[in-house]
Amino acid sequence: MSEMGATPYPPGELEREARAADTRRRWLLSLPALVIIIFAAAGPLLVMVVYSFLTPGDYGNVKWQFSLEGWTNTIVQRDIFDDTLIWADAHLSIFWRSLSLSLITTLLTLIFGVPTAWFIATQPPGKREFWLFLVTVPFWTNLLVRTIAIQELIRSEGVINLVLLKLGIIDAPLQMMFTDFAIGFGMTYVYLPLMVLPVYAAVDKLDFRLVEAAHDLYASRWTAFRRVILPLIKPGIIAGSILVFIPCLGAYVTPRVLGGGKNLMFGNLIELQFGQGRNWPLGAALSLMLMVAVMVALIWYVRVTSREQADGR
Amino acid sequence: MDATTNTQDSTTDAIAVEVDHVSKIFRGEQEVRALDDVSVGIRKNEFFTLLGPSGCGKTTLLRLIAGFEPPTMGAIRLGGRDISRLPPNQRPVNTVFQNYALFPHMSVAQNIAFGLEMLGKPKAEVQKTVDEMLRLVRMEELKNRRTGEISGGQQQRVALARALAPHPEVLLLDEPLSALDLKLRKDMQIELKRLQSETGITFIFVTHDQEEALTMSDRIAVMSAGKILQVGPPRDIYERPAERFVANFIGESNFLDATLAGGKATLAAGGTFDVHVPEGVRDGKVSVLVRPEHATVHAGEAGEREIAGTVENVVYSGEATVVHLRLATGEAMKARLSNAPQGGEAAPETGSAAAVTIAPGAVTVLRD
Ligand SMILES: Nc1ncnc2c1ncn2[C@@H]1O[C@H](COP(=O)(O)OP(=O)(O)OP(=O)(O)O)[C@@H](O)[C@H]1O
Ligand SMILES: [Mg+2]
Numbered sequence: 152m153s154e155m156g157a158t159p160y161p162p163g164e165l166e167r168e169a170r171a172a173d174t175r176r177r178w179l180l181s182l183p184a185l186v187i188i189i190f191a192a193a194g195p196l197l198v199m200v201v202y203s204f205l206t207p208g209d210y211g212n213v214k215w216q217f218s219l220e221g222w223t224n225t226i227v228q229r230d231i232f233d234d235t236l237i238w239a240d241a242h243l244s245i246f247w248r249s250l251s252l253s254l255i256t257t258l259l260t261l262i263f264g265v266p267t268a269w270f271i272a273t274q275p276p277g278k279r280e281f282w283l284f285l286v287t288v289p290f291w292t293n294l295l296v297r298t299i300a301i302q303e304l305i306r307s308e309g310v311i312n313l314v315l316l317k318l319g320i321i322d323a324p325l326q327m328m329f330t331d332f333a334i335g336f337g338m339t340y341v342y343l344p345l346m347v348l349p350v351y352a353a354v355d356k357l358d359f360r361l362v363e364a365a366h367d368l369y370a371s372r373w374t375a376f377r378r379v380i381l382p383l384i385k386p387g388i389i390a391g392s393i394l395v396f397i398p399c400l401g402a403y404v405t406p407r408v409l410g411g412g413k414n415l416m417f418g419n420l421i422e423l424q425f426g427q428g429r430n431w432p433l434g435a436a437l438s439l440m441l442m443v444a445v446m447v448a449l450i451w452y453v454r455v456t457s458r459e460q461a462d463g464r
Numbered sequence: 465m466d467a468t469t470n471t472q473d474s475t476t477d478a479i480a481v482e483v484d485h486v487s488k489i490f491r492g493e494q495e496v497r498a499l500d501d502v503s504v505g506i507r508k509n510e511f512f513t514l515l516g517p518s519g520c521g522k523t524t525l526l527r528l529i530a531g532f533e534p535p536t537m538g539a540i541r542l543g544g545r546d547i548s549r550l551p552p553n554q555r556p557v558n559t560v561f562q563n564y565a566l567f568p569h570m571s572v573a574q575n576i577a578f579g580l581e582m583l584g585k586p587k588a589e590v591q592k593t594v595d596e597m598l599r600l601v602r603m604e605e606l607k608n609r610r611t612g613e614i615s616g617g618q619q620q621r622v623a624l625a626r627a628l629a630p631h632p633e634v635l636l637l638d639e640p641l642s643a644l645d646l647k648l649r650k651d652m653q654i655e656l657k658r659l660q661s662e663t664g665i666t667f668i669f670v671t672h673d674q675e676e677a678l679t680m681s682d683r684i685a686v687m688s689a690g691k692i693l694q695v696g697p698p699r700d701i702y703e704r705p706a707e708r709f710v711a712n713f714i715g716e717s718n719f720l721d722a723t724l725a726g727g728k729a730t731l732a733a734g735g736t737f738d739v740h741v742p743e744g745v746r747d748g749k750v751s752v753l754v755r756p757e758h759a760t761v762h763a764g765e766a767g768e769r770e771i772a773g774t775v776e777n778v779v780y781s782g783e784a785t786v787v788h789l790r791l792a793t794g795e796a797m798k799a800r801l802s803n804a805p806q807g808g809e810a811a812p813e814t815g816s817a818a819a820v821t822i823a824p825g826a827v828t829v830l831r832d
Contacts, residue, residue: 363532364565366552368579369630378578382569 203435211429221432225440242420242437249417252335253399257346259339260395261388264346268387271347272354286347294341298408301337302328305409329411337405342398346391353387389456397445417441479544480666481506481529481634486538488524488690498524499535500690506634506668507682511660513669515677516687517713522670523562525687526636529668531555543633553582558627562638562670564619566611572622573598573607579630597625600659617648621655628659634666641676653680674714678702686710703755706742707831711753718754718797719830729827733771733791737827744831751830756800758826761787763812766819773797773820775812785811789818 203221205213228239271282289297304310305327312324327333357380365375381388403418410416415423417437424434483506488499498521506512514522527533529540531552539548547555558579566575576597580590598604601621606614611622620640627635637656641649657680660667671677677684678698685695686709694706705711708719721732724747730736731752739752766772773789776796780803787799799820801811812818 358565360561360563360565361567363552364559364561364567365578366532367530367557367559368626369553369582370578371553374582379567 199435199439203432203439205432207430207432209429211425211431213431218432221430221436224430224433225436245415245420246417248331248414249400249402252331252338252416253396253402255335256338256342256399257392257396259335260343260346261392263339264343264391265350265388267343268347268350268354272351272357283348283351286344289341290344294404295408297341298337298405301333301340302408305333305336328409329413331410331414333409334402334406334414334416337409338399338402341405342395345394345398349390349394350384350387353384353390357383385456389452393449393452396448400445401441478508479505480508480510480542481668482541482544483525483529484539484541486525486528486535486540488521488528488533489536497690499528501538502690502692503538504685504692504695506666508666509664511657511667511669511680511682513671513677513681513684514687515671515674515684515713517672520687521690522672522687523638526559526638526668526670529634530557530559530636556633558630558632558635560620560623560627560635560637560640562640562642564623566619566622566626568610568612571608571610572603572614575611575622576625576629578626583630593629597629600628600662601625601655616643617652620644620652624656624659628663628665631663632665634668637667637669639670639672641671642673649676656680678714686713688713704740704742704828705753705830708751708753711828711830716756716798716800718756718759720752720754720795720797721793722750722752722827722829724748724750724829729829731771731827733773733793733795733797734766735769735771735822737822737824739827739829741829742831745829751832753828753830754797754822754826756786756798757784757802758823759797759799760801760821760823761789761799761812761818762821763816763818765817770819770821771797773818775814775816775818778811778814787811787818789820791820 202213204217204219206216206218206220208214224239225242226239227236229235230237267286271279271286274282302309306312307324307326307328309327311327312321315321316324327336361379361383362375365379366372370378401418402416403422406414406416406419410419421434421437421441424430424437428434483502483504486499486502487497490496490498500521502521502525514525516522524533528535531547531550531554535548539546541547542555542557567578570578573594576594577590580593585593594607595604598607601624603618603621603625606618611619614622620643624637624640640656641652644652653676656667656669669677669680678701681698683695683697684701685692686701686705687693688709694701694710696704701710702714705714711717711719722729723732724739724741724745726747727738727741728736729739729750729752761775771791773791775787776790777788779786779788783803785801785803787801789797789799791797797820
């Protein structure tokens, strides 16, 4: 028997080398992604941060002069006539509308998306691709075109009103265009696939024998869903909710077309500052605020759900 | 194995599960007849085993009893009550699944508590039963682990505890031991038997391991291609198989040609034996079974009541030596000799002439 430790390598050296090589390879592989993140994401973000602390130029753009007005303007505004400070309650109500419409849209896509995903995932394997294809068809056309198509559906002389009038269910056309309903309807339609796809992936992975086991142990259909299916497809539901909620908060095209000029959402408010408003610092501050709000919400959400996961419920 | 209860065929025992002319046909691209007119009565407190090769319909029969699938034809009764229309969650039947199917998002204890909670038992009682079950399957230490963080054998015990906790009338076990290594498997076999006698629950156990079936069961049903070929205590199944398939599936077999006349069979190779004749077999040419361990061999010429043969191969396997012979009729035959301590009588040499003696009562007539 040879003596222990009489090997040509000191203990741990081979492991250390392998780890180092592994780290090198990982950095090398992530390099393209890092470059993109730095130039395409971090760069513009930095520009925004800087702009938010500058003074608005006369014809848009910024003057290189430090100012906190971009930030204070998000909350209070100077009255044009007598220079007194007043609450920027227009901003608050727009923020509130964005938040509530986004939440409602997320909820609606959940209500419509989960059963749809379930339906597709329980089809025989050959047929699933067909249904998935149908779900993704809207992605094949431009967002603006799709939104205008919805407009055709819900405007006063649109398809829905015509049918309802013909059937005698209503006497006068329903005013659906330029309402919050129109925006919610449009966003639900636009973002539904973003809910269906991750939930489908989760249901597809679900082991249906576990559902049988739950029934075997006296769970009714509803309890089996609540206690076994729901916790297991929750990652998909969370992913779907995030994918829908975040773009909703910043949505721009849909509220613009379906909400008209009146029912602004946060995305339109920001756009306004960079356009007619000619107040780039305010626009920059508003978009940073939106970003922080989204991030806080996300972190909170992930925290809560991962704690629940650890509790096993 | 308890010979007295095994051979007893009392009709007074209450029937727990009655499978009445059940067929199950799966209609896919092609029709699969997974169960073909199966009828069987399983008694209360019985350890009943379904034994058969892969694809013979064992899992399908369990799934029908559990209620996961309706039968194409026939009915299933539980304690005399027709349960054909009841959904699985209303049947007092629990299953230990072939792959365990433990809930991955719950701890060991939560898994075991699930059925009790679904039955709406009070918290204190749930807690008490779960603790009892954990003790029964010796998993107290791991009760807070996730089911993904325990070994296969431990998962199997949790699956068992989870199915036993609601104290069902009938427990269905679908090859629960097949994933375990030999040592653990032997331990679990003993543990299962202990659990069954302690709880008094009717066990319907599926396996394709014949030894497991023989050592554990009160009665065995041997299945093939969607049919139950024979039902009986292990001893009957082993010693009096009614068909070639059953004999072949359980234990080692010699099949020999013989002529049956008036309750006696005369082997083509020589010798006349008193035999048990299964129903439906008439006098004339028949196939008979002789188990290798019921035959002995010695070197030399065949005497009276002995069969002459040539030794073709001798295989030593620890506790026994198997001698492969070619009889004068051209039939192949094996004899299994238990090994004596070293220095004892040696088995005959390959190539030599040998004489086979078949024990009285060792010849069984087969139906085909
Ligand atoms: N859902 C199904 N659809 C179509 N055919 C099926 C289905 N389930 C089972 N079968 C077929 O029915 C037959 C019996 O299957 P079953 O699962 O009962 O066999 P088994 O005896 O449990 O086999 P194993 O020992 O491999 O588990 C097989 O031929 C199988 O292919
Ligand atoms: Mg099976």
